[in-house]
Amino acid sequence: MRDSKLILPDPKRRRLITGLGALGASAALTGCDSLSRNDRVQDLLGATDRLTRAAQRLVSSRESLAREFGERDIAPTMRANGSTDPSNDDYKRHAANGFADWRLRIDGLVRQPGDFSIDDLKAMPSRTQITRHDCVEGWSCIAKWTGAVLGEVLDRVRPTSAARYVVFHCADNIYGGPVKYYESIDMVEAYHPQTLLAYGLNDDRLPIANGAPLRLRAERQLGYKMAKYVMRIELVDSFASxxxxNGGYWEDRGYEWWAGI
Structure with a gap:
């Protein structure tokens, strides 16, 4: 683990944030059941989202670090959820040759769009951290992640001043449908030191079930923000198009965009 001084949130602040966000969190726990499709619930989620996000940013430093753990805390297996083996032909072709020809495309509101192989990403400044993954389904799991520091990667493509959000376009079609998963974070979260493009899990290559060849780790966010099978990163000023x-696959179905913990 890279040496760094942990700046842990004040417990009183965490309790305030938890209290303000409890209603939104309990609604999110319903997952993809009928509640998430109910118009009144979606309106309530939207209002709670705005309140939670405002409270989080007001009383908690956006630069504070998520808690990191020791080797003995690592779970025997990092639980895989959501898609565990994308079925589209393009992804399967990449997986069959060990992602040797895979490239991450970064474009949008950048001055130097680029394509990066896994080896390119491994050559960039990296970080290893042992953190806890918290899922809206109610479970948590501690694992060791290694990856390129996202802020360092973005510096290679030189974001423009208009860039407000980083959007992650993924390879997996949710439930075999026509829509591929996508997620987003803002530029502050993108440049947080613990936000990684992870290619390693527990001192080994990232497995397919956990998002190979590349997944997002935004350690201060709930699990649905941690996009797996990332194929393209797009910098934008709006989600409108x-x-x-709404900034994410589940957000389009009623989840909160701000999923800070």
Missing amino acids: IQGG
């Missing part, structure tokens, strides 16, 4: 316009 991207799928449902």
Whole structure:
């Protein structure tokens, strides 16, 4: 683990944030059941999202670090959820040759769009951290992640001043449907030192079930923000023209965009 001084949130602040966000969190725990499709619940989620996000940013430093753990805390297996083996032909072709020809495309509001192989990413400044993954389904799991520091990667493509969000376009079609998973974070979260493009899990290559060849680790966010099977990163100033316009696959279905913990 890279040496760094942990700046842990004040417990009183965490309790305030938890209290303000409890209603939104309990609604999110319903997952993809009928509640997430109910118009009144979606309106309530939207209002709670705005309140939670405002409270989080007001009383908690956006630069504070998520808690990191020791080797003995690592779970025997990092639980895989959501998609565990994308079925589209392009992804299967990459997986069959060990992702040797895979490239991450970064474009949008950048001055130097680029394509990066896994070896390219491994040559960039990296970080290893042992952190806890918290899922809206109610489970948590501690694992060791290694990856390129996202802020360092973005510096290679030189974001423009208009860039407000980083959107992750993924390879997996949710439930075999026509829509591929996508997620987003803002530029502050993108440049947080613990936000990684992870290619390693527990001192080994990232397995397919956990998002190979590359997944997002935004350690201060709930699990649905941690996009797996990342194929392209797009910097934008708005979500309006991207799928449902809410910044993520589950957000388009009623989840909160701000999923800070």
